[in-house]
Every structure is written in structure tokens, then in C-alpha cells.
Amino acid sequence: MQELQLLLVLAALVLLSFLSPATSCTEQExxxxxxFLRELSPDSSSKFSRSWQSGTSCCSWEGIACGSNGTVTELSLPxxxxxxxxxxxxxxxxxxxRLDLSYNSLSGELPPELISSASVAFLDVSFNRLNGELQESSPSLPHHPLQVLNISHNFFAGEFPSTIWEKKSDLVAINASHNTFSGALPSSFCISSPSFAVLDLSYNLFSGSIPAEIGKCSSLRVLKASNNEINGSLSDELFDASMLEHLSFLKNGLEGELDDGPLADGPAHKHTHTLFYLQPNSKQIAKLKNIVVLDLGSNNFIGDIPGSIGQLKRLEELHLDYNRMSGELPSALGNCTNLKIINLKYNSFRGELLKLSPRIGNLKSLLFLSLSNNAFVNIANVIHALKNSRKINTLIIGTNFKGETMPEDIPITDGFQSLQVLSIPSCSLSGKIPLWLSKLAKLEVLxxxxxxxxxxxxxxxxxxxFLYFIDISNNKLTGDLPTAIMLMPMLQPDKVATQLDPRAFEQPVYAGPSLTYGKNNALPAMLNLANNELTGAIPSEVGQLKSLTLLNLSFNSLSGQIPQQLFDLTNLQVVDLSNNHLSGSIPPGLNNLHFLTTFDASNNDLEGWIPAGVQSSYPYDFSGNPKLCDPTLTRTCDSAEAPPVSTLTGEETTPKIVFAIAFGAFFCLGVVYDQAVLSRFFG
Structure with a gap:
């Protein structure tokens, strides 16, 4: 990422500028x-008992570096x-x-003397538990040398100060993300610091509009203010910051259009359906000629994607998902030949994607395309237009193409050779599972x-x-449950070794009413064949799917016994066999599945005793099996009459399945720790 590279180069230059062979520090230092050590907790200070000795030079202490004259120049204890x-x-x-105390558990306030220090150029206290308001002292100092400030991932609150930066003419980068700052966005950085380049205020409580003064930041390259409460429109002045490479206002309340404005010979006017004025021929987006990442997802933008977007030759990522935009995609988008990620899901775009063709074939770098939940038509043309894309690894196009037929006769030769994720749900597509899918040699998610x-x-x-995540539920598939699906290589090892490219998953891979996964390693090994018309027995070969965590075979017409081998799958967390015609007794070993969050075998024809140690209560559901008996039930195996069988529809049990799958996935892989995985400073 460009901003990360910029920061690392800057940090290296700052470090090299004051590091030199150590001599000895002063008694005062x-x-x-x-x-500083004494004020830390006893457990913390004890870690330095061997290194930080009063009888030795502090230049030799752990985390300390000194200059040629013995002066302490660096304190680094991350x-x-x-x-x-x-x-x-x-x-x-x-x-x-240089002061680096990041990735610790430090608490209390940040001493204002450090913010206004006459010497500190690099200050990083990110990923701690610091709180209070950001303040400074010694306002009488004529100059503050601070260049890089990283206070992200703390608990700072209050308004972000504006006057604090007036004497910091060397300031280059600030990361104050993941705090609880509130009030208006600050805007005075560039007035005093002409070289100011990076500002990250994401994940706070900032409100109000985007300050017009930001447009005066002639050196600004990174502006991130995602996950705040910012509203209003993108002001004309913002686009004057023409050096911007990364602009992100994801998840705010911004509104208005991104269009090119009225015709050049027409007067300025106010659109009846927007909330701001556009000047004649004001191709604002085209001014961002250096933009690489444009992320305006999860706002309230309306209207078309402007054709002038085709002038953004350096654009690599375009995120306009979760807005209220409409119209057809401009053919000029095909001019952005460096595009790697296009995320337009959850809008009202319509028409044929092919009207972006043949220029869409120019997108040789495209890795990720998500167009789901729009109103596109002609799925055959979409597949034809993209089938020769050699780099694309993620294609998410569900909830479009309503009532069309799944294309079958598509020749796949050397195209789609990198495709790892294919998602086409909720389109009411007819036809069969197409043969061309068998050519997707690297497919992992279907x-x-x-x-x-x-x-x-x-x-x-x-x-x-490589396929390990399969969801073909809620179709009309028929025939016996094939043994072949139980022999899938990627589901047989104890753990799934995913090969998905993490660059493609900065946005959720799969978003639906029941599942949302933010990273590739958050996708569980899953086999979901529910709500079809499958028949026959569950093959004993199911016992080979050692890595499987979620198995859903509910609402089919499966018969025969539950195979004993199913209980050899010790990674299972969710098993749903409900609403079939399974018979016979429950084999022993069910209580050996220690990771289970749900086991549902309700509404079948099972009989005999429920295994010892297993109760007919959460997380187990055996209701609707009149021949089953258990001490916890109101019947025994000698009962002459069994309670009536409940007849539940798929719609009535869907919430239960949804909860089980979502809870199982979350329990399986935990919370993926935020952007810190991608970047130390400005992830």
C-alpha cells in the first residue's frame, strides 16, 4: 500500500538521521x-531489571539508542x-x-509535553489503552519538530484539537484511527505543514461535513475517515487536493451525486434530486488524477458513475458498494486499465455489463469484481466477457439476472485460471450445474x-x-447424494490450507442474510446442500471429510441410517440433518464431537434410545422423531402411543439454521483482528 510505503521510508529516514554509535548518557537522562520505569506496573518494570541498571550507561539499555554525544535519541519498547x-x-x-511504545497495555493520558516536545519527531503509542483528551503544553515554543504521530487504537475522546498543529510545520503523517474522537473534522494541518501527506481518522465519532480547507492540502496523499458520522456532500474544494492517492469515507452519511454536472453551455443549477450544486462541466472526479484507492462505500450516494472516471488512469480500487446509485456502468470504466478491485454491490445498477465491453477486456489486472444485489441482466454475456480474464480470483455477481438460465456452453480454455471464489446466489437461475465449472482448477469457494x-x-x-466451501442449497437438485462429493481433496485433511489472495478480501467475501466474512481465513470448510430434492443414503465416505466444520443436508428426501463415520469428523461444529426420512438408531459417538454448537436431526424417522450423555435439548434437537425415547422426554421406548410429528416448513426453520451456521462460523475462527494485520501504522 502506497501510504504504508511512504510511512516506512519516512520512519527509516527519521531513524537514520539521529542514530549513531553510542557512548554514554547523562545522569539526568x-x-x-x-x-519512567518506576511508574510502570511492577510486572512491567521487572522485565528490565537485568538491562536497566543504574550503574551502567543507559545507551546500552534495552530499547535505548543514543547519538554520538551520548544523548538519548530513541526509546523503543513496542x-x-x-x-x-x-x-x-x-x-x-x-x-x-523517536518514541515507540506501541502494542502494549499502557493506560492513562498521553503527557501533553510529548505532543509539544522540542525534539520528538516520531511518536507512536498505538495499540494501547490510553484515554482522555489530546492536549499540548508549552505553546510558546516557536517550532515543534513532530513529523509522524500515531495514536491509533486507543480510547482517546473529545474533540480533535485544531490549534495544536499550528507550530508543527514539519508534520507529515497522523494516524488517530480507532478512538472515540468527536466533533468536526480537523482542517488546519496543511496551513502550517505544507508537506502534510497522510491523515487517518477512521473509526471515530466525527460528524458534520467535510471541511473545504482540506482541498488546500497540496501534498495530501492519504485521507481516511471511514466509519464516522460525516454527512453532506463531497465538496468541490475536496477535489482540489489533486495529489490524493487514497481517499476513503467508507460507512458515513455522505449523499449527493458523483456525476459530471450540467453541459458546458448550460447555467449552474441545482438538481432536483440532490442536495448540492454542481458547476457547469465540473468533472470533479477527474481532478483526482493520482488516485489509486477510491472508497465511498456504505453511504447514500445516488445517480450514475460519471464517465469522467475513465480519466483516472492510476485507479486500482473502486468501492461504491452499499449506496443508492443507479444507471448503467459507463463504458469509460474500461479505460481504468490498472483496476484490481471493483466493488459495486448493493446498489441499483442495471443493464448489460457487456456495454462495458470490449473495454472490460482491457482490465488485465482485475482481481476482484463484486456486482451482487443490483439489476444487471444477461449472465451469459457477463461470463463470456470475463472468461478470458487470467488474473481475476473473485467473482461475486449474485442477486442479478432474475429468472435467466445458467449458461452451459461456455468454452473455458486459459481464462478464469486464477478464479478462487465464484458466488452467483439468489438469481432464480434455471438449468443445471454447468460443466465449465469443472475447468476452474483453482476454485476454493462456490x-x-x-x-x-x-x-x-x-x-x-x-x-x-482446492474447493472447500460449497453452498448449493435452496435449489431443485435431484438424484442420490453422490459419493464423489464426499471425496473432495480439500475437505479431507484435518485443516484447510487456504490459498486465497488476501488482497482481494478487504471487503466481505460472502454477504448474505446469514453469513458475512471479512477475510479469506474466516470462511469455514462447509458443505451446504439443504433444501433440494436429494434422495438415497448418506454415504459412509462422509467420514473422510476430516476438515469439515459445517454440514447441512436438511430439507431433502434422504433415507437410511445416520452413518457411524459421521461422528469421526471431530472438527464439526454445525450438523443439520433435519426434515429428511432418516431411520434407524442414532449411532454412538455423538458426544465425542466436542466442538458442536448445533446438531439437528429433527423431523425424521429415527428410533430407539438417544445415546447416553446426550440430552434432547440445545445444542441437540431430536424433536419430530416419534420413535425416539429418552429419560428427558415424556415417552419411553415402551410407549404405546407417540406424540404427533411436527411438520415444519423450510421457511419456519430457516432462522434456526441461519443462527447455527453464523454462530458456528464465529466460534470456529474468532474475531479477525482489524486492520493491524495488514499494516503496522496505517492499515
């Missing part, structure tokens, strides 16, 4: 450092599990240039759910050697 406050005594280190597909599950599915 030694005293200040020991005072990821040391430090607890307690940051002592103000650090401000007494008059030669300190979602064809909620369509009208018929015919059997093809045997060639087990030839897809």
Missing part, C-alpha cells in the same frame, strides 16, 4: 528513564506487554527524536444457492482439488 501510565519524565530527554438449478450433483465436482 538516566534518572528520567528510571522514573510489544513488551507494558502496563501503567506513560511518565512525563520522558519529556526531560531533550535529545529524544456459492450457487437460492436458484432453481435442477439435475444431479455432477461427479466431476471432486476433481476441483
Amino acid at each position: 538516566k534518572s528520567s528513564l528510571l522514573q 510489544s513488551m506487554a507494558l502496563e501503567g501510565p506513560i511518565s512525563v519524565s520522558i519529556a526531560n530527554l531533550t535529545g529524544l527524536r 456459492d450457487l444457492s437460492n436458484n432453481q438449478l435442477t439435475g444431479p450433483i455432477p461427479d466431476w465436482i471432486h476433481d476441483l482439488n
Whole structure:
């Protein structure tokens, strides 16, 4: 990422500018450092008992670096599990240039003397538990050398100060994301710091409109203010910041259009359906000629994508998802030949994607395309237009193409050779599971759910050697449950070794009423064949799917016994066999599945005793099996008459299945820790 590279280069230059061979520090500096140590928790200070000795030069202490004259120039103790406050005594280190206390558990306020230090150029206290308001002291100092400030992932609150930056003419980058700052967005950085380049205020509580003054930031390259409460329109002045490479206002309340404005010979006017004025021929987006990432997702924008977007030759990522935009996609989008990610899901775009063709073939770098939940038509043309794309690894186009037929006769030769995720759910597509899918040698995720597909599950599915997430539920598939699907190579190891490209998953891979996954490694190993017309027995080969975590075979016409081998799958968390015609007894071993969050075998024809140690209550559901008996039930195996069988429809049990799958996925892989995985400073 460009902003990360910029910051790393800057940090290296700052570090090299003051590092040199160590001699010995002064007694005053030694005293200040020991005072900092004493104010930490006892457990924290004990970690330095061997290194930080009063009888040795502090230039040799862990985390300390000195200049040629013995002055302490660096205090760097990241990821040391430090607890307690940051002592103000650090401000007494008059030669300190770099302070890095990130990734600890420090608490209390950030001493204002550090913000207004006469020496500190690099200050990083990110990923701690610091709180209070951001303040400064010594406003009488003529100049503050601060260049990089990273206070992200803390609990700072209050308004973000504006006057604090007036004497910081060297300021280059600020990351204040993931706090609880409120009030208006600050706008005074560029007035005093002409080289100011990076501002990240994401994940706070900022409100109000985007300040027009930001447009005066002639060197600004990164502006992130996602996940706030910012409203209003994108002001004309904002587009004057023509050096911007990364602009992100994801998840705010911005509104209005992104169009090109009226014709050049017409007067300025106010659109009847927008909330702001556009000047004649005002191609505002085209001014961002250096933009690489444009992320305006999850706002309230309306109207078309302007044709002038084709002038953004450096554009690599376009995120306009979850807005209220409409119209057909401009053919000029094909001119953005560096595009890697296009995310337009959940809008009202319409028409044929082919009107973007043949220029869409120019997008040789395209990795990720999500057009789901719009009103596009002609799925055959979409597949034809993209089938020669060699780099695309994610194609998400569900909830479009209503009532069309799944294309079958598509020759796949060397195209789609990198495709790893294919998601076409909720289109009411008819036809069969097409043969061209068998050519997708790297496919790992397949979602064809909620369509009208018929015919059997093809045997060639087990030839897809990397496929581990399969959802073909809610179709009209028929035939016996094939043994081939139980022989899938990727589901047989104990763990799934995913190969998905993480660059493609900065946005959710799969979003539906029941599942939302933000990273590739959050997708569970899943086999969902529910709500079809499948018959026959569950093959004993199911016991080979060692990596499987979610198995849903509910609402079919499966018969025979539950195979004993099913209980060899010790990674299982969700099993739904409900609403079939399964018979016989429940084999032993069910209570050996220690990770189960749900086991549903309701509404079948099972009989005999429920296994010892398993109760007919959450997370187990055996209701609707009149021949089953258990001490916890109101009947025994000697009962002459059994309670009536409940007849539930798929719609009535869907919430139960949804909860089970979502809870199981969350329990399986936990919370994916936020942007810190991607970047140390400005992820």
C-alpha cells in the first residue's frame, strides 16, 4: 500500500538521521528513564531489571539508542506487554527524536509535553489503552519538530484539537484511527505543514461535513475517515487536493451525486434530486488524477458513475458498494486499465455489463469484481466477457439476472485460471450445474444457492482439488447424494490450507442474510446442500471429510441410517440433518464431537434410545422423531402411543439454521483482528 510505503521510508529516514554509535548518557537522562520505569506496573518494570541498571550507561539499555554525544535519541519498547501510565519524565530527554511504545497495555493520558516536545519527531503509542483528551503544553515554543504521530487504537475522546498543529510545520503523517474522537473534522494541518501527506481518522465519532480547507492540502496523499458520522456532500474544494492517492469515507452519511454536472453551455443549477450544486462541466472526479484507492462505500450516494472516471488512469480500487446509485456502468470504466478491485454491490445498477465491453477486456489486472444485489441482466454475456480474464480470483455477481438460465456452453480454455471464489446466489437461475465449472482448477469457494438449478450433483465436482466451501442449497437438485462429493481433496485433511489472495478480501467475501466474512481465513470448510430434492443414503465416505466444520443436508428426501463415520469428523461444529426420512438408531459417538454448537436431526424417522450423555435439548434437537425415547422426554421406548410429528416448513426453520451456521462460523475462527494485520501504522 502506497501510504504504508511512504510511512516506512519516512520512519527509516527519521531513524537514520539521529542514530549513531553510542557512548554514554547523562545522569539526568538516566534518572528520567528510571522514573519512567518506576511508574510502570511492577510486572512491567521487572522485565528490565537485568538491562536497566543504574550503574551502567543507559545507551546500552534495552530499547535505548543514543547519538554520538551520548544523548538519548530513541526509546523503543513496542510489544513488551507494558502496563501503567506513560511518565512525563520522558519529556526531560531533550535529545529524544523517536518514541515507540506501541502494542502494549499502557493506560492513562498521553503527557501533553510529548505532543509539544522540542525534539520528538516520531511518536507512536498505538495499540494501547490510553484515554482522555489530546492536549499540548508549552505553546510558546516557536517550532515543534513532530513529523509522524500515531495514536491509533486507543480510547482517546473529545474533540480533535485544531490549534495544536499550528507550530508543527514539519508534520507529515497522523494516524488517530480507532478512538472515540468527536466533533468536526480537523482542517488546519496543511496551513502550517505544507508537506502534510497522510491523515487517518477512521473509526471515530466525527460528524458534520467535510471541511473545504482540506482541498488546500497540496501534498495530501492519504485521507481516511471511514466509519464516522460525516454527512453532506463531497465538496468541490475536496477535489482540489489533486495529489490524493487514497481517499476513503467508507460507512458515513455522505449523499449527493458523483456525476459530471450540467453541459458546458448550460447555467449552474441545482438538481432536483440532490442536495448540492454542481458547476457547469465540473468533472470533479477527474481532478483526482493520482488516485489509486477510491472508497465511498456504505453511504447514500445516488445517480450514475460519471464517465469522467475513465480519466483516472492510476485507479486500482473502486468501492461504491452499499449506496443508492443507479444507471448503467459507463463504458469509460474500461479505460481504468490498472483496476484490481471493483466493488459495486448493493446498489441499483442495471443493464448489460457487456456495454462495458470490449473495454472490460482491457482490465488485465482485475482481481476482484463484486456486482451482487443490483439489476444487471444477461449472465451469459457477463461470463463470456470475463472468461478470458487470467488474473481475476473473485467473482461475486449474485442477486442479478432474475429468472435467466445458467449458461452451459461456455468454452473455458486459459481464462478464469486464477478464479478462487465464484458466488452467483439468489438469481432464480434455471438449468443445471454447468460443466465449465469443472475447468476452474483453482476454485476454493462456490456459492450457487437460492436458484432453481435442477439435475444431479455432477461427479466431476471432486476433481476441483482446492474447493472447500460449497453452498448449493435452496435449489431443485435431484438424484442420490453422490459419493464423489464426499471425496473432495480439500475437505479431507484435518485443516484447510487456504490459498486465497488476501488482497482481494478487504471487503466481505460472502454477504448474505446469514453469513458475512471479512477475510479469506474466516470462511469455514462447509458443505451446504439443504433444501433440494436429494434422495438415497448418506454415504459412509462422509467420514473422510476430516476438515469439515459445517454440514447441512436438511430439507431433502434422504433415507437410511445416520452413518457411524459421521461422528469421526471431530472438527464439526454445525450438523443439520433435519426434515429428511432418516431411520434407524442414532449411532454412538455423538458426544465425542466436542466442538458442536448445533446438531439437528429433527423431523425424521429415527428410533430407539438417544445415546447416553446426550440430552434432547440445545445444542441437540431430536424433536419430530416419534420413535425416539429418552429419560428427558415424556415417552419411553415402551410407549404405546407417540406424540404427533411436527411438520415444519423450510421457511419456519430457516432462522434456526441461519443462527447455527453464523454462530458456528464465529466460534470456529474468532474475531479477525482489524486492520493491524495488514499494516503496522496505517492499515
